[in-house]
Amino acid sequence: MSYTAAPHHRSVAQALARARRLVVRVQAGALLVLMLLLVVVASPARGEVTERSATTFATAPDTPLPQRLSETGLLYGADGVPGRVVGADTLPFSPQYPLWSDGASKRRWIRLPPGTFIDASDPDAWRFPVGTRLWKEFAHAGRPIETRFIERLADGRWRFATYVWNLQGTDALLAPERGVRALPAPGAPGGLYAVPSRADCRACHEGGPSPVLGFGALQLSPERDPQVPHAETPPPGHTDLADLQARGLLRLLPATVAQTTPRIAAASAVARSALGYLHANCGHCHNHTGPLAAMDMALLQSVADAAGSARRTWASVYGKTSRFRSDRGDRGDDAEAQRIAPGRVDDSTLLQRMASPHVMSRMPPMGVSVVDVAGLQLIRQWILDHELSSPLKEHTP
Structure with a gap:
């Protein structure tokens, strides 16, 4: 026996079909809007959008400083045991003109949040995305004494800290805000080492166009000065100006600088x-x-x-x-x-x-x-x- 739908049944079915098509169109429209928003967010202009997207990986301003160096993201180890292993996303670097620090040997690293880059539109004052972290280790007689840490917070401010290494060399503890003026350190001048206060850190780092020192176009130039005192041999896998550009981690560098090798203009x-x-x-x-x-x-x-x-x-x-x-x-x-x-x-x-x-x-x-x-x-x-x-x-x- 054949069955023919009543008129009101056909109207209900047609209404349901129209509703389904409307839902599909709305979903498609919402997806399109979402894709457009993603395109806008992913299209950086002078680093601004990069900073907004990086806030996911940046530390909130009111977050206390980590108590251990291993908690800053530089060190990690198997089964949660801290060890002197640096993550693959953390890049070592070496400035061609090092700072004199009573003969201490140093190692340095930088890490940018995923998907971000440094805005170099001002080649003398790079702009770093929020979430940027840098570390600098000081050692005497082959033993690490302290590691300094700077971080750009989610609100754009920078904070500074230093960590004092334990005797085993497995981790370092947060130093007091006032620093440590006479830390016993074999190999240091007089056997003592001065750990700076956070105010000392700010005094040096906030005195110029950028709070990040030793990490700029001149210091990272592939053409290193062969006669500079205390010249360092760059560590394996180190990054420099050319490498940062090749990785896409440094952008917007003016062509007049990008097409040359930064070098000091001098008579001799x-x-x-x-x-x-x-x-x-x-x-x-x-x-x-x-x-x-x-x-x-x-x-x-x-x-x-x-x-x-x-x-x-x-x-x-x-x-x-x-x-x-x-x-x-x-x-x-x-x-x-x-x-x-x-x-x-x-x-x-x-x-x-x-x-x-x-x-x-x-x-x-x-x-x-x-x-x-x-x-x-x-x-x-x-x-x-x-x-x-x-x-x-x-x-x-």
């Missing part, structure tokens, strides 16, 4: 190394953008304007009268002292302060207790160099 090999030494050891405080800008002492070198920055350095130190009062005590007229006195080493207060044994007059003012003899000799030779008056003369090795 000695001048190049001297400017690099001052850049790394002094420039993070003595520059034209930080709290000490009024001193008009520009020791930070630029890759966007290498020649101009070299000239600015000369203008700010060469033949410039210094207000520093010599602690030698044998000068009759300290008002005539100069930051760099051409050919007159004894009148160069820059050299005097580097060589000073007194805490109140020594430069750098923190992080060192022993005079850097190699650095001192380099600056001395630079001052005695007869070609100082032509800082941009082309040098042929």
Whole structure:
């Protein structure tokens, strides 16, 4: 027996069919909107979108500092036992102009959140995504003493901490906020090591255009200065400027910089190394953008304007009268002292302060207790160099 649906039954069936088609269209439309949103979020403009997407991996501002170094993400081990193993997503690096730290050996690492990159549109002040983490290990006599840690939080601020290693070398504990002024450390000068306070960290890292020091276009240039004091051999698998660009971890670098190899503009090999030494050891405080800008002492070198920055350095130190009062005590007229006195080493207060044994007059003012003899000799030779008056003369090795 055949059955023919009643008219009202057919109307209900047709209404249900229309409803199903409407649901499908709505779902498809919602999917399209979602895909468009994903495209917008994934299309970074000068690093802004990258930072928003990175907040998933960034630490909330009110999160307490990890109590152990192994909890910061640098170290891990089997079965939860901390060990000195660095994750594959953590890149080692080595600046070509290292900071003098009483002869300590160092290792450094950086890690960016997945899917993010560094905005290098300002080649002298890279912008790092939130969630960026960096570590720097200090060691004496082959034994790690401390590892410093900086992290960009979800709100864009940076925080600093340092961790003191245990005797077994398996992990490190968070140091007090005030630091540790006399930590027993075999191999360190006098057998003691000073762990900086967090205020000390901020004093150095917040004095220039970027709180990340030693990780920029000049420091990571593939063309490394062969004569720099305390030159380091880059570790296996290290990253540099070219590698970061190849990995897509550094973008928006201006073509004028990307098409060249960053290098200090100098008259000679000695001048190049001297400017690099001052850049790394002094420039993070003595520059034209930080709290000490009024001193008009520009020791930070630029890759966007290498020649101009070299000239600015000369203008700010060469033949410039210094207000520093010599602690030698044998000068009759300290008002005539100069930051760099051409050919007159004894009148160069820059050299005097580097060589000073007194805490109140020594430069750098923190992080060192022993005079850097190699650095001192380099600056001395630079001052005695007869070609100082032509800082941009082309040098042929």
